[in-house]
Amino acid sequence: MNKQNILVIGGTGKTGRRVVEQLKKRGIEPRIGSRNASPIFDWGNKDTWVNALNGIEKIYVTYYPDLAIPGAKEAIESLTYLAKELGVKKMVLLSGKGETEAEACENIVINSGMDYNIIRASWFNQNWSESFFLDPIVSGEVVLPMSDVLIPFVDADDIAEVASKVLLEDTYNGEIIELTGPELITFRDVVDIISKVSKRDLNFIEISLEHYIEGMKQMQIPNDLVWLIEYLFSHVLTNPKNQLIVNDIERILGRKAKTFSQYAQETTKTGIWNQVVFQ
Numbered sequence: 001m002n003k004q005n006i007l008v009i010g011g012t013g014k015t016g017r018r019v020v021e022q023l024k025k026r027g028i029e030p031r032i033g034s035r036n037a038s039p040i041f042d043w044g045n046k047d048t049w050v051n052a053l054n055g056i057e058k059i060y061v062t063y064y065p066d067l068a069i070p071g072a073k074e075a076i077e078s079l080t081y082l083a084k085e086l087g088v089k090k091m092v093l094l095s096g097k098g099e100t101e102a103e104a105c106e107n108i109v110i111n112s113g114m115d116y117n118i119i120r121a122s123w124f125n126q127n128w129s130e131s132f133f134l135d136p137i138v139s140g141e142v143v144l145p146m147s148d149v150l151i152p153f154v155d156a157d158d159i160a161e162v163a164s165k166v167l168l169e170d171t172y173n174g175e176i177i178e179l180t181g182p183e184l185i186t187f188r189d190v191v192d193i194i195s196k197v198s199k200r201d202l203n204f205i206e207i208s209l210e211h212y213i214e215g216m217k218q219m220q221i222p223n224d225l226v227w228l229i230e231y232l233f234s235h236v237l238t239n240p241k242n243q244l245i246v247n248d249i250e251r252i253l254g255r256k257a258k259t260f261s262q263y264a265q266e267t268t269k270t271g272i273w274n275q276v277v278f279q
């Protein structure tokens with residue numbers, strides 16, 4: 001295989017795994033950055049970074065769990081500095097659309113002197129099948145606040161196709177790319193679509209953000225995750241800039257972005273929403 005010395009940080013995650021697949025389709029075998037890869041890359045242990053970055057020319061960076069959390073800026077700053085020192089030429093950073101807190105991280109990459117792209121994505125479809133909203137769907141009951149906020153959910157397949165293209169093609173260097181899906185839908189719509197497409201009864205219950213956060217604390221979800229969810233609901237979802245559709249997927253890929261229904265049809269076929277729940 002043609003080695004292009006590309007590191008995909010979070011290369012087994014929602015977008016990183018798909019970026020790796022896209023690169024492999026083009027005959028490129030990227031290095032994966034994760035706590036389970038070899039060499040190991042651990043955001044929590046800087047000693048692991050040099051080996052992971054050694055000999056690398058381009059990096060796709062996903063930060064875990066989110067660029068908006070306290071400590072992310074320092075981590076991105078250290079990684080960017082080290083990457084430049086070790087001869088990395090280009091960074092493609094995955095960020096959140098309308099996440100003011102993440103902009104400090106974006107600016108570090110923008111001002112690094114390396115080639116770069118910032119990919120600002122809206123909420124992923126895959127949050128309903130590979131992340132925090134999967135369990136409620138499997139259980140048959142989705143309890144959420146803000147049921148009527150319009151969200152342009154975007155598909156991780158589309159994000160990965162864009163990310164791998166701009167990693168490989170220098171014509172996009174220096175662009176901030178905004179990725180949304182092709183339609184604005186609410187949490188209620190999402191649950192309806194998944195219910196219809198997967199032919200499962202799903203119950204949607206609206207609660208206040210205050211009660212939702214209280215419930216998470218009672219379930220002993222770690223404080224930083226509770227903080228993140230509260231931040232995403234109270235600042236990101238409600239930001240009017242996030243309730244707009246952008247056509248960067250079409251511009252860069254020359255095709256339409258995936259709809260939520262298409263995603264639901266593909267995901268139904270995997271059987272992930274039909275897992276048996278043991279009580």
Ligand SMILES: NC(=O)c1ccc[n+]([C@@H]2O[C@H](COP(=O)([O-])OP(=O)(O)OC[C@H]3O[C@@H](n4cnc5c(N)ncnc54)[C@H](OP(=O)(O)O)[C@@H]3O)[C@@H](O)[C@H]2O)c1
Binds near residue numbers: 035036064066
């Ligand atoms: N979800 C959304 O709707 C959304 C929307 C916009 C932007 N974003 C952005 O997307 C980014 C996350 O990207 P993603 O969803 O593709 O990734 P993800 O699925 O959240 O991340 C999982 C990946 O991160 C790795 N990982 C976890 N903890 C790690 C650690 N301490 N050190 C090194 N690697 C670690 C995991 O591998 P190991 O477990 O093996 O280490 C795995 O490869 C965040 O920065 C977020 O701001 C998300």
